[in-house]
Amino acid sequence: MPEADTNSLYAAKDNCPFCNLDNARILKANSHALAISDAFPVSPGHTLILPKRHISSFFDATQEEQAAMFELLSDMRDLLAGLSTSSVARQGSLPTPPDGFNIGINDGEAAGQTVMHLHIHLIPRYADDTQDPRGGVRWVMPEKAVYWR
Numbered sequence: 001m002p003e004a005d006t007n008s009l010y011a012a013k014d015n016c017p018f019c020n021l022d023n024a025r026i027l028k029a030n031s032h033a034l035a036i037s038d039a040f041p042v043s044p045g046h047t048l049i050l051p052k053r054h055i056s057s058f059f060d061a062t063q064e065e066q067a068a069m070f071e072l073l074s075d076m077r078d079l080l081a082g083l084s085t086s087s088v089a090r091q092g093s094l095p096t097p098p099d100g101f102n103i104g105i106n107d108g109e110a111a112g113q114t115v116m117h118l119h120i121h122l123i124p125r126y127a128d129d130t131q132d133p134r135g136g137v138r139w140v141m142p143e144k145a146v147y148w149r
Contacts, residue, residue, distance in 0.1 A: 034051075048120065056108075059107070080124050105120050
């Protein structure tokens with residue numbers, strides 16, 4: 001029997017983990033989008049921003065949905081950086097503010113998307129969390145990441 005296709009498991013709204021969220025996971029919301037903690041964080045504070053509507057691609061999002069996601073992305077960055085004074089910020093602030101952030105979208109199977117509900121990763125980065133952070137998101141293709149040599 002062939003191995004199950006991960007994408008087909010999460011492509012339908014009925015099986016989508018982001019369409020069937022426990023409300024306790026929602027950190028912040030607005031009219032078109034939600035912010036949640038990543039269930040498998042790359043670093044402390046790793047947050048996902050997703051539209052409320054079940055769509056798989058950033059390019060399928062309306063301008064309103066894109067704007068709502070970017071608004072939450074900015075809000076959550078402020079929260080994680082300790083720049084926000086909201087009650088959510090006080091509850092979810094990190095022990096030390098991040099020194100930087102990676103922001104990314106895996107759009108499509110070839111780009112590594114496994115949950116077929118659009119989501120933006122906001123990944124806090126810390127000065128010593130890796131030996132050499134240069135290249136950032138370019139490390140999705142390690143053989144092309146070191147472009148400065």
